[in-house]
Amino acid sequence: ANSSIDAKLVLLGDMGAGKSSLVLRFVKGQFLEFQESTIGAAFFSQTLAVGDATVKFEIWDTAGQERYHSLAPMYYRGAAAAIIVYDISSSESFERAKKWVQELQKQGNPNMVRALAGNKCDLEDKRKVTTEEACTYAEENGLFFLETSAKTVINVNDIFYEIARRLPRA
Ligand code: GTP
Ligand code: MG
DSSP states (O other), X not given: OOEEEEEEEEEEEOTTSSHHHHHHXXXXXXXXXXXXXXXXXXXXXXXXXXXXXXXXXXXXXXXXXXXXXXXXXXXXXXXXXXXXXXXTTOHHHHHHHHHHHXXXXXXXXXXXXXXXXXXXXXXXXXOOSOHHHHHHHHHHTTOEEEXXXXXTOTTHHHHHHHHHHHSOOO
C-alpha cells in the first residue's frame, strides 16, 4: 500500500564540516564555495519517494559553533533520524562527531536512524581521517557510514535515500 511518512531529521557536527552544504545540495541542488556559517539553525523540507512510500523530511540544519551547543537538544529531541557530519580533512571534526554520537546515545531517541557522513571526500589529498577508521567506528556504534561530497555530489542523495529506506514504516 502507499504510505506517507513525515520524518524529522537533524544534522549535527563541527562548524565548517559541511552540514548546510549537504542540505543545500540535497534540497536545492546548489553548492556555495563560501557558504555562511549557520546562526542558530535553519529549516528545510524535502520529499523523497522510496519504493511505494513517500518520505517527507523536515530537516533541521544546526549550527556547529560551540556557543550554539545548548540549543541542539531542541532539534534532536523527537527526531527520527540524524546525520552526524565530519570533514575528512579534519581530525578535530571527527573527534567532535564522536562527541555528538555519545550525546545522542545518552539523550536521543533510541530508535533514531543515525548516519555518519565523512564529508569533503573530494579533498583526498588533504585527508586526515581514513575510511577504515571511520567505518570501524560507525560499525561499532550502530551507525551507517558514507563518505560524501556536497561539492562534487558524491553520495549526497544516497545518504538521505538510505535514511528514508531505514525509517520504520507506520
Ligand atoms: P556551520 O554552519 O558553521 O556549523 O558549518 P557547516 O557544517 O554548515 O559547514 P558549511 O556547509 O557552511 O561548509 C563550510 C565550508 O566548507 C564552505 O565554505 C563550503 O563551501 C565548504 N564545503 C562544504 N562541503 C564541501 C565539500 O564536500 N567539499 C569541499 N571541498 N568543500 C565543502
Ligand atoms: Mg551551517
